Amino acid sequence: MQVVVLLVLAPRYGPHRDELYFVSAGQRLAWGYPDQPPLVALLARVSTEIAAYDLVVLRLWSILAMAALVLLAVEFARLLGxxxxxxxxxxVLVAVGVMTMTLGHWLVTATFDTLAWTAILVLVAHALTATxxxxSAAFWLAAGVVAGVGLENKHAVAFLLGGIVVGIALAPATRRVLLTPWPWLAGLTALALWLPNLLWQAAHGWPVLDLSGDIREEYGGFxxxxxxxxxxxxxxxxVITPVWAVGLVAxxxxxxxxxxxxVGFAFVVVATFFLVAGGKGYYLAGLLPPLVAAGAVVVAERAPAIRWLSxxxxxxxxVLLTIPAWPINLPVLPAATYTSSFYAAAGDDQAATIGWPxxxxxxxxxxxxxxxxxxxTAVVFTTNYGQAGALEWYGVGVPVHSGHNGWRFWEQPPADASPVVLVGFERPDGFFRGCREMTRLRNRAGAENEEARAPVHVCEKASVPWSxxxxxDA
Structure with missing residues (x-):
C-alpha cells in the first residue's frame, strides 16, 4: 500500500529544488560534489537516461528504498523475537511515518542515508547475535559494504559507525567483539569504498567542511x-514517538x-553528538525504524495482559492520527489548497516543489x-541551484550557470559574457553593470517559496570576476 500511494503521488506538483540539483549533477558525473558524494547524482543520471525529466522514474529509487526500509524494520522485530x-x-508504523513517506516521495540524499543506517544496524545486530x-563474519562484511555505499551517498554514516563502536564497547555482552578482526575489516571495507570520494574532497580543498561549518552556525545555537x-x-x-521511546528503553x-x-547505545551516542555539535533531527532518521521494531515487540507482548488494549x-x-500530517511534505492536496492552508506554515520543503514551469x-x-x-551570446546566472536546475530541466535555450554549491565546479560563464540574465539578485549593481529589472517571478498557486517575487534582471556584463x-549554502 505504501508503494502504491507513493507512486500515485510521485507526479504531483513538481520536482523539489534538491532534485533539480541532483539531476544537474547527474549530467556532470564526478566522484564528489562540495555538499555530497556521488550516489544520488548517479541515480538521477540513470533515471534521466531511462526517461528524461520524468518524476515517476526519478523518484522510483526512493519508493523502493522506503519499501526496503520497512522490510528491514520487520526483520529487526523478528530478530528480537x-x-x-x-x-x-x-x-505499518514505519511505512506510514511522515518521515518515511516524505523520503519515499523525493530523490534526496536523506532517503538513502536513512536506508543505509537502518541496514547497517540490522546487519550489525545479526553479526552480534550470530552463532x-x-x-558473524559474513554479516560484519556485509555491514561494511553497505556502510561504504552509504558513505558514497552521505558522510554522516561515519558518525553512525562511531556510535556503533562506542555502543559495542559500552555493552558488557558485546565488548569482546572488538577484539576480533571482523568489525575492523568491515570498517576497512567501508573506507575502501569511500576512498574515491575522499580523494575528490581532498583534491578540491575539502569543501564539505565549509558547508558543515554553515550548518553548525545555523543550527548550533539554543x-x-x-x-x-x-x-x-x-x-x-x-503518536509513534512513544513506541520507539519504549523500544529504546527496552x-x-x-x-x-x-x-x-x-543499537540502543548507538542512538544515545549519535543523538547526543548532534545535539552538542549542532545538527538536524532528520539526521537520526535511520536509527528510528529499529527502535520502532523494539517498541512494537514490547507493546505486542504487553497487550494481552491489558484487557482493553489490542x-x-x-x-x-x-495510523489515523499520522496520516493527517502527510500534506506537510506530500502533494495530497491541490497546490492552491495547500498554499492557503496551515500546512504551508509547517515547513517550506513542499513549497519548493511548486511553480517551476x-x-x-x-x-x-x-x-x-x-x-x-x-x-x-546571452547567459543566465542564478542565485541558487534550484533555479539553475529548473532552467536546465525545462530548458531555456541559453547556457545556465550559478554560484551555488556544486555549480561552483562546473562551467563558468565567459569572462566577457553579455548580456547576463540574472535570476534572484535583489541588488545586482555591486556585481554587474547596466542592469534593468524586467519582471518578478510569480506562481498561480500562491506558494511562498524562495523564488516567489524573485527579480529577473538583464545586465550588460559582470563587473567583478565570476569567482x-x-x-x-546548506
Whole structure:
C-alpha cells in the first residue's frame, strides 16, 4: 500500500529544488560534489537516461528504498523475537511515518542515508547475535559494504559507525567483539569504498567542511538545538514517538536483548553528538525504524495482559492520527489548497516543489525579448541551484550557470559574457553593470517559496570576476 500511494503521488506538483540539483549533477558525473558524494547524482543520471525529466522514474529509487526500509524494520522485530503482531505493527508504523513517506516521495540524499543506517544496524545486530564465526563474519562484511555505499551517498554514516563502536564497547555482552578482526575489516571495507570520494574532497580543498561549518552556525545555537529535539520527536509522528521511546528503553534494559544493546547505545551516542555539535533531527532518521521494531515487540507482548488494549486497533489509531500530517511534505492536496492552508506554515520543503514551469516560462519570456544578436551570446546566472536546475530541466535555450554549491565546479560563464540574465539578485549593481529589472517571478498557486517575487534582471556584463559570485549554502 505504501508503494502504491507513493507512486500515485510521485507526479504531483513538481520536482523539489534538491532534485533539480541532483539531476544537474547527474549530467556532470564526478566522484564528489562540495555538499555530497556521488550516489544520488548517479541515480538521477540513470533515471534521466531511462526517461528524461520524468518524476515517476526519478523518484522510483526512493519508493523502493522506503519499501526496503520497512522490510528491514520487520526483520529487526523478528530478530528480537517479535511475532506476527509485532512485525505487522512495525511494518505499518514505519511505512506510514511522515518521515518515511516524505523520503519515499523525493530523490534526496536523506532517503538513502536513512536506508543505509537502518541496514547497517540490522546487519550489525545479526553479526552480534550470530552463532558461529563464519556467519558473524559474513554479516560484519556485509555491514561494511553497505556502510561504504552509504558513505558514497552521505558522510554522516561515519558518525553512525562511531556510535556503533562506542555502543559495542559500552555493552558488557558485546565488548569482546572488538577484539576480533571482523568489525575492523568491515570498517576497512567501508573506507575502501569511500576512498574515491575522499580523494575528490581532498583534491578540491575539502569543501564539505565549509558547508558543515554553515550548518553548525545555523543550527548550533539554543534555538537550533531546541528545533533539533522537536524535529526528532515528531519525525515519524508524535503518536509513534512513544513506541520507539519504549523500544529504546527496552533495548537498554532487557537482559534478553543484551547482545543487541549496542543499537540502543548507538542512538544515545549519535543523538547526543548532534545535539552538542549542532545538527538536524532528520539526521537520526535511520536509527528510528529499529527502535520502532523494539517498541512494537514490547507493546505486542504487553497487550494481552491489558484487557482493553489490542495491537491491531492501537496500530489503526496511530495510523489515523499520522496520516493527517502527510500534506506537510506530500502533494495530497491541490497546490492552491495547500498554499492557503496551515500546512504551508509547517515547513517550506513542499513549497519548493511548486511553480517551476511558470518561473521558467517567465525567464524564457525575458530571454525571448532580447534582440536576436543578444540571444546568441546571452547567459543566465542564478542565485541558487534550484533555479539553475529548473532552467536546465525545462530548458531555456541559453547556457545556465550559478554560484551555488556544486555549480561552483562546473562551467563558468565567459569572462566577457553579455548580456547576463540574472535570476534572484535583489541588488545586482555591486556585481554587474547596466542592469534593468524586467519582471518578478510569480506562481498561480500562491506558494511562498524562495523564488516567489524573485527579480529577473538583464545586465550588460559582470563587473567583478565570476569567482566572487560563488558561495556555499546548506
Amino acid at each position: 517479535g511475532g506476527r503482531a509485532a512485525q505487522l505493527m512495525t511494518a 558461529g564465526w563464519r556467519r 534555538g537550533g538545538r531546541a528545533g533539533y529535539v522537536v524535529q526528532l520527536l515528531i519525525l515519524l509522528s508524535p 533495548l537498554l534494559r532487557r537482559p534478553a536483548w543484551a547482545r543487541v544493546r549496542p 495491537v491491531r486497533w492501537l496500530t489503526v489509531a496511530m 511558470e518561473y521558467v516560462a517567465q525567464v524564457q519570456a525575458v530571454i525571448d525579448g532580447l534582440p536576436a544578436e543578444q540571444r546568441r 566572487r559570485l560563488w558561495h556555499y
